[in-house]
Amino acid sequence: MLETQMVSDGEMELLISDILSIYGYDFTDYSKASLKRRLNRIYMLDKFPSFAEFRYRIKNDAAYFSRFVEEITVNVTEMFRDPSFYKTLKEEVLPVLATKPLIRIWHAGCSTGEEVYSMAIMLEEANLLQKSLLYATDLNPSVLERLKKGIFPLSQMKQYSENYILSGGRNEFSKYYRAKYDLAKFDENLQKKMIVSTHNLVSDRSFNEFQLILCRNVLIYFDKPLQDKALALFDESLENLGFLALGAKENLKFSPVARKYKQLANKEKIWRKTR
Amino acid sequence: MEENKIKPAENIVIIGGSAGSLDIILKIVPGLQQINAAIIMVLHRKSSSDTILVDLLTVKTKLKVKEAEEKEMIVAGCIYIAPADYHLLIEKDCTFSLDVSEKINYSRPSIDVTFESASEVYGPHLTGILLSGANADGADGLGAIKQNNGICIAQDPSTAEVPYMPQYAIDHVAIDHILTAEQIKDYINNIV
Numbered sequence A: 001m002l003e004t005q006m007v008s009d010g011e012m013e014l015l016i017s018d019i020l021s022i023y024g025y026d027f028t029d030y031s032k033a034s035l036k037r038r039l040n041r042i043y044m045l046d047k048f049p050s051f052a053e054f055r056y057r058i059k060n061d062a063a064y065f066s067r068f069v070e071e072i073t074v075n076v077t078e079m080f081r082d083p084s085f086y087k088t089l090k091e092e093v094l095p096v097l098a099t100k101p102l103i104r105i106w107h108a109g110c111s112t113g114e115e116v117y118s119m120a121i122m123l124e125e126a127n128l129l130q131k132s133l134l135y136a137t138d139l140n141p142s143v144l145e146r147l148k149k150g151i152f153p154l155s156q157m158k159q160y161s162e163n164y165i166l167s168g169g170r171n172e173f174s175k176y177y178r179a180k181y182d183l184a185k186f187d188e189n190l191q192k193k194m195i196v197s198t199h200n201l202v203s204d205r206s207f208n209e210f211q212l213i214l215c216r217n218v219l220i221y222f223d224k225p226l227q228d229k230a231l232a233l234f235d236e237s238l239e240n241l242g243f244l245a246l247g248a249k250e251n252l253k254f255s256p257v258a259r260k261y262k263q264l265a266n267k268e269k270i271w272r273k274t275r
Numbered sequence B: 001m002e003e004n005k006i007k008p009a010e011n012i013v014i015i016g017g018s019a020g021s022l023d024i025i026l027k028i029v030p031g032l033q034q035i036n037a038a039i040i041m042v043l044h045r046k047s048s049s050d051t052i053l054v055d056l057l058t059v060k061t062k063l064k065v066k067e068a069e070e071k072e073m074i075v076a077g078c079i080y081i082a083p084a085d086y087h088l089l090i091e092k093d094c095t096f097s098l099d100v101s102e103k104i105n106y107s108r109p110s111i112d113v114t115f116e117s118a119s120e121v122y123g124p125h126l127t128g129i130l131l132s133g134a135n136a137d138g139a140d141g142l143g144a145i146k147q148n149n150g151i152c153i154a155q156d157p158s159t160a161e162v163p164y165m166p167q168y169a170i171d172h173v174a175i176d177h178i179l180t181a182e183q184i185k186d187y188i189n190n191i192v
């Protein structure tokens, strides 16, 4: 299976500009190596005989385009991904949030929502879910539909339950879902405080002020200027003394907003806004 | 400006390894001199062991050893370790990018992914080396390296703790050299 050299760089640029002018999604400033790999992958999966046909289908078939967006963006996610990160949230961030009358959290690029459900479970266990609002956004409407269902593959639950325990969870993880065939349906109470909406970090504006913003494993797909732009958007959307959480391999340190932030002492990728 | 002086590496060597590869890496690394290439290691392993590997290699060599960070420029004389649980890709401007997409060959990082993406950027200035392992990862990537006129090396399977991975590549790709640890070390030291 040789994946290289099927969609050329020039062809990728053509598609990017078609998509921007027809559908308004702007992939211009994405990391190209990954984008190209995803393009080649869907080109191969859907067995296009030529680039011309691939391009024609994307331009003229809106239903196909929504599949295309879902495939070229990477939606892989997990509950309690990086348990030590969640442990830090629980031990150092939630106690600060607990002092607020209303807690507003933004999950930007939340994909199918495993991260949002993890947060809801932690808030519930800290008796904070009642006074919290969890804004869950992504550019891709199809992943958000799955988030609203709260149904995940049962085969993942063993891993998630291990992650949950490593993050400091003390309940039986299975109390949060009902198993049916090969699916796990999460407790509807967890969903009550979720506000779900599409939001594109490239083109949409700040829409509220939050005490905690999580944007994990999204910035790795952006080039440096676009990362800085997204970070400025988060900065604008974060209360003073609010927290910003990024993915395990993402960093604030070389961005223009860095001087306003201080990383938590234990080196997890959580920063506090200090001015 | 300090930054203007830093130039991306002209040559890169990517070493892919799976089960049984750590031993041979520990034989290669101590013998490396200041080289005119960057070395990138893509190794299958448990997610938690990132810093352990960097620490382990740091004490064995004068070359700088570090985890590859996203958007970091690749420079010569440095050994980069692909972080666990992410695919490592190479951009046209010779920087790294990371990706959490699906596992390939049951692996993330996948050796194929890094070989393939590097082959497009580095062409003939890339050497791919495949070590011991029980997986078919790396063979397709070596094919891409070959197609872009790079050099393909497999560890001599008779010296590998788990011969499957290098043997699989030898059976499927026109490998340039089949080498022992000692010979791999000499090959890297002689890159100009």
Ligand SMILES: C[S@@+](CC[C@H](N)C(=O)[O-])C[C@H]1O[C@@H](n2cnc3c(N)ncnc32)[C@H](O)[C@@H]1O
Pocket: A073, A074, A075, A076, A077, A078, A081, A108, A109, A110, A111, A112, A115, A137, A138, A139, A140, A143, A199, A200, A201, A202, A215, A216, A217, A218, A221, A247, B100
């Ligand atoms: C790898 S997932 C990360 C999911 C989750 N945050 C995690 O860390 O497990 C990346 C998500 O970012 C979304 N995304 C990519 N570009 C985006 C953009 N410009 N605006 C909003 N979301 C975006 C994708 O649709 C995808 O769901």
